Amino acid sequence: MKPPPFDYIRPRGLDEALAILATHGPDARPLAGGQSLIPLLNLRLARPSLLVDLAFIPGLADVQAENGTVVLGAMVRQRTVERDALIAQRVPLLAEATRLVGHPPIRNRGTIGGSLAHADPSAEYPAIALALDAELVVRSASRERVVPARDFFVDLFTTALAPGELLTAVRIPVPPPGAGWAIQEIARRHGDFALAGAAVLLRQAGDGTCEHAAIALFGVATRPLRATAAEHALTGQPLTAESIREAAALAVEAIDEPLSDVHGSAAYRQRMAGAVVRRALEEASRRAGT
Amino acid sequence: MARVSIGLTVNGQAVSAEVEPRMTLADFLRDELGLTGTKLGCEHGVCGACTVLIDGAAVRSCLMLAVQAEGADVLTIEGLSHNGLHPVQEAYWEHHGLQCGFCTPGMVLTAYAFLQERPDPSDEEIREALAGNLCRCTGYQNIVVAVRAAAEKLAGAR
Numbered sequence: 023m024k025p026p027p028f029d030y031i032r033p034r035g036l037d038e039a040l041a042i043l044a045t046h047g048p049d050a051r052p053l054a055g056g057q058s059l060i061p062l063l064n065l066r067l068a069r070p071s072l073l074v075d076l077a078f079i080p081g082l083a084d085v086q087a088e089n090g091t092v093v094l095g096a097m098v099r100q101r102t103v104e105r106d107a108l109i110a111q112r113v114p115l116l117a118e119a120t121r122l123v124g125h126p127p128i129r130n131r132g133t134i135g136g137s138l139a140h141a142d143p144s145a146e147y148p149a150i151a152l153a154l155d156a157e158l159v160v161r162s163a164s165r166e167r168v169v170p171a172r173d174f175f176v177d178l179f180t181t182a183l184a185p186g187e188l189l190t191a192v193r194i195p196v197p198p199p200g201a202g203w204a205i206q207e208i209a210r211r212h213g214d215f216a217l218a219g220a221a222v223l224l225r226q227a228g229d230g231t232c233e234h235a236a237i238a239l240f241g242v243a244t245r246p247l248r249a250t251a252a253e254h255a256l257t258g259q260p261l262t263a264e265s266i267r268e269a270a271a272l273a274v275e276a277i278d279e280p281l282s283d284v285h286g287s288a289a290y291r292q293r294m295a296g297a298v299v300r301r302a303l304e305e306a307s308r309r310a311g312t
Numbered sequence: 313m314a315r316v317s318i319g320l321t322v323n324g325q326a327v328s329a330e331v332e333p334r335m336t337l338a339d340f341l342r343d344e345l346g347l348t349g350t351k352l353g354c355e356h357g358v359c360g361a362c363t364v365l366i367d368g369a370a371v372r373s374c375l376m377l378a379v380q381a382e383g384a385d386v387l388t389i390e391g392l393s394h395n396g397l398h399p400v401q402e403a404y405w406e407h408h409g410l411q412c413g414f415c416t417p418g419m420v421l422t423a424y425a426f427l428q429e430r431p432d433p434s435d436e437e438i439r440e441a442l443a444g445n446l447c448r449c450t451g452y453q454n455i456v457v458a459v460r461a462a463a464e465k466l467a468g469a470r
């Protein structure tokens with residue numbers, strides 16, 4: 023057997039799960055879809071003493087629409103996100119991004135909450151959460167708090183979650199009708215982690231200028247980033263080839279702690295970041311209506 | 313570490329067992345049930361050799377613990393055919409979609425699950441569907457040809 027020994031518990035309710043996590047502290051790890059945690063166990067890179075399986079807790083896997091917001095339970099499987107009619111209609115950027123997450127067998131098990139909590143810097147969902155200004159609902163045995171995506175992704179594989187806390191849901195504000203959106207990434211094969219990626223949301227004013235721009239980068243730094251200077255430069259400008267090229271150049275400057283590994287050097291990833299931002303802005307501006 | 317009892321269905325048969333939590337579903341199928349058709353290549357999710365179906369959906373059995381399969385309906389390559397080969401298996405055989413056969417159980421089950429959802433796929437969709445399965449010897453060209461032929465066989469049978 024590959025993984026080191028651990029105990030396993032299958033709580034049937036959220037309060038029970040939170041109480042177990044509170045008692046066991048950092049040695050206990052929540053288990054969602056297992057598509058990141060079990061590889062770490064198989065490679066013995068993680069050695070928890072207890073796994074708390076979230077899959078048997080009712081109510082954590084619902085997709086709901088509340089006024090102007092889509093709320094996804096942490097245990098919604100990626101495959102469900104990909105196919106859900108409500109998500110396709112209201113947050114098409116999220117559905118499209120899901121097709122880039124691994125392969126169907128990975129998405130059949132992997133969850134949206136697991137991906138956000140794992141905070142792989144090359145993952146798609148954290149960048150989507152940033153681009154859409156999502157809010158993450160976090161609970162512990164003693165309290166519930168809501169963390170904006172901007173404050174959630176702290177560092178490589180590190181989030182604002184403290185031991186004993188669970189991510190229970192993600193709330194995504196539905197972009198207004200006519201908003202343009204796009205996700206672009208460069209990966210070696212379809213389904214591989216991105217070497218550079220960008221997720222974009224644009225709103226155009228009646229006169230054709232850009233009213234709002236959100237540009238999130240992934241795969242290029244230790245955590246997903248918003249390219250704020252590029253967003254500001256674009257706002258109020260007409261969306262032209264030139265303004266888009268300038269914004270893409272500015273977006274690359276947002277990369278403060280570049281990623282560099284055998285798959286791609288920092289210099290390569292930075293060049294590709296410029297390319298994916300440009301492509302995503304072009305695609306989003308084609309989609310944007312007024 | 314405390315063993316955990318599980319109850320599941322494997323290839324239509326009810327199975328119950330007590331397992332160590334750290335035992336993967338792949339090891340459970342192979343070592344406890346003797347179903348060695350499920351292969352283990354990488355054991356971290358990247359090769360697809362261990363693919364099985366859980367409640368009709370293709371998953372990596374190396375990335376699932378046996379305890380997580382509580383209540384699940386598992387289909388392995390051994391359960392796919394009833395009288396002779398399944399049409400997907402036949403298509404792989406007829407179109408040289410396998411050579412050593414190590415990747416084949418995972419390839420066949422991935423293709424089987426994919427064709428149920430997408431009975432008439434384009435070549436590009438076939439390639440995308442199989443992108444998570446590695447083959448080190450056949451070459452992917454004939455595998456794509458075999459999946460297309462399997463789609464036609466299944467359409468003919470309907």
Ligand SMILES: Cc1cc2nc3c(=O)[nH]c(=O)nc-3n(C[C@H](O)[C@H](O)[C@H](O)COP(=O)(O)OP(=O)(O)OC[C@H]3O[C@@H](n4cnc5c(N)ncnc54)[C@H](O)[C@@H]3O)c2cc1C
Nearest residue numbers: 054055056057058059124132133136137139145146189357
């Ligand atoms: C071959 C392969 C390719 C992949 N390719 C991609 C890709 O291209 N893009 C991509 O984004 N991902 C990719 N992944 C990762 C995949 O998306 C994982 O499913 C995801 O990262 C983790 O989700 P999970 O539900 O499987 O979580 P798990 O693996 O169960 O958990 C991951 C971590 O999050 C913690 N956790 C889980 N749920 C919660 C919660 N609700 N509250 C608090 N903590 C929690 C766990 O304790 C663990 O530390 C790939 C995986 C594989 C095996």
Ligand code: FES
Nearest residue numbers: 353354355360374
């Ligand atoms: S052995 Fe499971 S994916 Fe390679």
Ligand code: FES
Nearest residue numbers: 411413415447448
């Ligand atoms: S047939 Fe040998 S690995 Fe695919």
